[in-house]
Amino acid sequence: MTTTPQKSPAADPPAQPGAFSPTLPQSVGVLGGGRMGAGIAHAFLTQGCDVLVVERDDDAAAGARTRVESAVAKSIDRGLAGTAGDYLARLEVSTDYAGFAGRELVVEAVPEIWELKVSSLQAVEKHLAADAVLASNTSSLSMSGLGAELQRPENFIGLHFFNPVPASTLIEVVIAKQTAPALVAAAKGWVEALGKTAVVVNDAPGFASSRLGVMLALEAMRMVEEGVASAEDIDNAMVLGYKHPTGPLRTTDIVGLDVRLGIAEYLAETLGERFTPPAILREKVARGELGRKTGKGFFDWA
Known part of the structure; x- marks a missing residue:
């Protein structure tokens, strides 16, 4: 008796570049773990995401971890459900850019120095998949100018968080000239999922x-x-x-x-x-x- 092999369920097709979902990415990276970067990491951690923070050296990485841990502890003291361990188990801190491989979204949060922003964004982009999103937390620099330095500028957008991130309810979504329209819509969904409000602005010095x-x-x-x-x-x-x-x-x-x-x-x-x-x-x-x-x-x- 001959049996016909059962077909396995069809796998979901791989995400295509330019296909952006408003569902909050579950695997997020943050470049820079200063006060702002730590706050950004905290925002994603408290919404259930796995977060990698990359810093320039071991001392900076240790400082970044301490800042994120402190932010999580303060949120729990103010009523955030769960334990610190629940959130920090999903936090990784490293000095290796290669860790960004496989991340759906990476937010750059390094100082407002043009050359540093460009070199940092380029270094991150080398490790990202074709459908991954790269965002900058810049508060004033030209997003279109930064995007022109990248290989996939259509996947690049501004996500300008405000200090202190845990208490702030605003994120400025900044559209570079090259940003894919579908990415703007997705980013607004991410901001809402973080419990914050999006203000969408076109690229201009200092934004709004x-x-x-x-x-x-x-x-x-x-x-x-x-x-x-x-x-x-x-x-x-x-x-x-x-x-x-x-x-x-x-x-x-x-x-x-x-x-x-x-x-x-x-x-x-x-x-x-x-x-x-x-x-x-x-x-x-x-x-x-x-x-x-x-x-x-x-x-x-x-």
């Missing part, structure tokens, strides 16, 4: 948030410089009068004065002298008064 936020902060700095009012009173005017959750100078301390200086210099170069950094900002950065991360900026954080 940094351009407006930096302009307000620079004017506040000039007011301190001119003796108009104290940093505390200027911030209180915006918090109490305009319902800002945090004043522009305290926000600058949280973001980092060095970061704000870099953005302002770039905006001054691309948009004009109205973004010229005031002397007080340059002087504080030169003295190492970078805000909360150094213990002193416009406020004392010690």
Whole structure:
């Protein structure tokens, strides 16, 4: 008696480049484990994703792990369900870019230095599958310019998270000229799955948030410089009068004065002298008064 072999169920066809799903990727990479990168890792971990953070060396990697662990612990203290072990079991920290192979999404979160951004993105892209998405957390640099340096710019998009990431409810989705339209729709779905709200902007210097936020902060700095009012009173005017959750100078301390200086210099170069950094900002950065991360900026954080 002859039997006919049973056909095995057809496998799902492999994902094609340009076919982007709004379902949150389950395998995510983050390049850079500073305060921002650690916050991004935390956002994906707490939504059930497996996350790899890659740093430049062992010391930086250890620091990144500590920051992610601390963020998870704080979230649990505030009511996040589960244990720290549940989340951290899905965290990997490494110094090897090869670990990005197989990741569905990698978010770059290195400092706002053009050459560093380009070299970092290119180094990551070498390890990604053709259908993987590469995102930048840049707060001001040209996404189209960065995309032009990549082999698959249609798979490149801006995901600008805000500090502190666990508390912020906003992600700016930035569309480069080369970004596939389907990727924009998918990214909006990812933002919603992270429990945050997407603001979609076309590529322009400073996008929407940094351009407006930096302009307000620079004017506040000039007011301190001119003796108009104290940093505390200027911030209180915006918090109490305009319902800002945090004043522009305290926000600058949280973001980092060095970061704000870099953005302002770039905006001054691309948009004009109205973004010229005031002397007080340059002087504080030169003295190492970078805000909360150094213990002193416009406020004392010690």
